[in-house]
Each structure stands twice: as structure tokens, then as C-alpha cells.
Amino acid sequence: MLVTGATGYIGGRLVPRLLEAGHRVRCLARDPGGLKGRVWCRQVEVQARDCLRPGSLPAAMAGVEVACYLVDSMGAGKGFEERDIEAARSFARSAKPDGVRRIIYLGGLGESDSELSDRPRSRVQTGEALRRAGVPVTEFRDAVIAGSGSLSFELICYLTERLPVMICP
Template sequence: MPLPEPTGPEVAKDPIILLAGASGYVGGRLLPLLERRPVVLRCLARNPDKLRPLVSESTQVVRGDVLDPSSLGEALRGVHTAYYLVHLMSGSKDFEKEDRQAATNFARAATAAGVRRIVYLGGLGDDADPDLSPHLRSRHEVGRILNGSGAETIEFRASLVIGTGSLSFDLVKSLTDRLPVMLCPRWLTTPTQPVAVDDVLAYLLAARDLPPGASRVFEIGSPDVTTYGGMIREYARQRGLRRWLVSVPVLTPYLSSLWLALVTPAAFEVGRHLIEGLKNPTVVRDATALGVFPVRPMGVREAIRKALTGSPT
């Protein structure tokens, strides 16, 4: 069904914003924040009936699937800024292929619709690393595909997102809650620069208000460089748990994923792909974002505290 044309004085002042990925962790938290902005918000959904009860009456929910290019043209009609927060890792064993196809479909549809700006959340990691995990490699590839759309693309690259409901953080949480003694693989000493979900949302919102310009990649993270072992220790400290981490260098990422499948609620395939990415350092090497955006990310200790106390965004 064609979308209704906006009417009234708001047509000239309220841009149309498309949110793809509203049912995901970050997208679901971004949705109510966008609804408070002076925009016409449109959400792309494979099953609109499931999403409609979660949005306000003024939010448009349109049927569309990033793997079905024929469903995207109408959804993107008249859109000024599109948020692309889609990641197909949880629903596909061949997620690299499907993420590539989905991004290609979306980029082509955005070009045809004349979308001005695409905002995308990807992952940190060094492109020059020959051992970059398939998960991080795919995140970077999606960014390049969207950048090729012709629309100005603002790509944020982040490490682990700290917040209840974030799959990566929930893996850390589940391990610490369930295992008093942990046999720790080498990847627990890999440097990482996680970021609080509230700060990710602040960056995403601020990207909409950037003046027009060239496509850019911004690396974002907390001011703290830590390790996954360090996050486990800090989480345990705040929860009042005594935990012992025993280093076992021979525990490979693949064996670690088998271990994680036994002690966490995460599906095996998703856990395996996430663990494969933990071997790669994910730190901010370019701090340009701090000079462009007014966001000042909180430290790891504060981010974990907020995740545990459920402090509102």
C-alpha cells in the first residue's frame, strides 16, 4: 500500500527519517528517542504487525525486507536520513553473504530514492589486520557498500556495547554470573575500548544534525582501554562476586565458543562469531569523533554501573 503523502505545515520543516533495524537492540532504544524529535519517523519492518504496538501513533511502520530489493523503493521514498542498524548474524549461518546482499540492496534503493544521508553502526578493528574475524570484516564491508550508494554515509565503528540486552555484554555478564572459576583463553587479554549504549545513541542522534559534507568514518569508545578479563573483573566487583580467572593459552576461540554455548543463553552460532572477533584488538585509533560531536563518553566503570542499575537513557 502506498504511503500517505504528509500534509499540513509540517511538510516543509519535518524531514522523513527511516529507521531500519528498529527491532534490534540499538535500534529499539533509538526508536523512542527519534520519536521525540521534530521528524516524521518511518520504520522498516518485515512484520509490521509486531512493531506497531511498540511505536507511537505518529510513527509510520512500513513493510520491507533488506533482502528483498523490490520492497525498499516505497519505504525510502522522500527519506532524508536513513539509519541502517541491520545485522543478519543472528539469523543466518552465511551472514557475510546475506549482510553483503542486504547492504547492496539498501544502497541501491537509497540511491534511487535520493536519500541524502545514511547513518550506520559498524565495528572497530584494523582493516590491515590479515587475521580480522569474519564478523568484523563483514561490518567493515557493509560500511563500504553503503558509502558507495552516493548518499553521504556516516559510519560509526564501536567495540562491545555495554548495556543490558547487548548480546556481547550479556555474554560477559552470563559468564561472570555462572562461573566462579573461569578457564580463560588468550582473547581475554585482547585490548578493547567498549562504549556505553547511551553514548552510542547520543552519537547516532547527533549524526542527523551534522552539516552536509563528505562521507566519514568515526571510531567511538569509552575513554578507557581495557580487556575482556578486565570487564569481567569490574562486573564481578560491582556485583559483589568473587571470581578467579585461570589462564589457559591453548583454549582456542573455537573451543571457547563451545564452552560459551554451555554456560550462556546465546545461540551457538552467534556466540561463535562473536568470540572469533574477540581475538582482534578493538580500540579507537582515530579520536576525530571527539572533535566533531559534543558527546563525551563515560568510562567503563560508570557504563557497567548504569547497565546494572537500569539507569534510564
């Protein structure tokens, strides 16, 4: 099983569950240092790869049947939408010739033909980019996942610490 985004909130919680279920896990990370300190780090194969550098991906796909795609560029700031779509294209194109049989993707709520803000539109378009390569994709869609350590949770904490009272329409 291949997991991208293991340094993130969802990926960091998915990997130990996969290990508990008996799966061999390979984690891809732009910065493998982000995995240091995880109790499960020594139980997985870690490879330094970047989905925006397609040439780095084929070796990582070798022997993988199922790949969990949890890459998200929102934290990188302006232009994240284009980076998300390009990373998904590169990943899916590399997965197909290497025999990956399924990509599992955590997307967001919304439909491509509806009026969406940048973030949800990017998640929908990322799913579409993954599917275009021809590898079957199972897409889960969430609205907001908030738990201790998640970006959503941290933003809520930050706001409540700074603005204990907020007037909303």
C-alpha cells in the same frame, strides 16, 4: 527519518530519541510484530520490508532524506557475512535513486586491510558496500555495546550463569 533495525537494541532506543527531537520516523522491519509493545510504536510509520528483497525497498525510501542503517544478520547464524553485505548493497542501491541524502551506519572497529575475525570484517565490509552506491555515509564504529537487552549483555549474563568461574589464558 528512516530507521532500519528498530526491533534491535540500538534502533529500539534510537527511535524514541528521534521522536523526542521532533522527527517523523518511518521504521522498516522484516517482522513488524517485533515492534509490538513498544510505547512509541503508534507514533511511527511501520513498513514490512526486507533489505534482502530489493524490490520491497523503493516505496519505503520515498520522501526520506536520512536513513539509519542498523541491519545486522549475525543472529541468523552461518553465512551472516554474505547476508550483511548483500542487504547493504540492496539498501544503498535503493536509497540513491529515491533521493536519500545521507545514510547513517553503525559499524564495528577495524580496517578492511587488517586481519579481522568474521564479525568485525563483516561490519567493515557492510560499511564499504553502503558507500559504493554513492550516497554519503556517516559511519559510527563501536567495539561492544552492552546494556540490558543487548545481545552482548545477554551473552555475558548467560556465560556467568552457566560458568561462574572461568579460567582464561
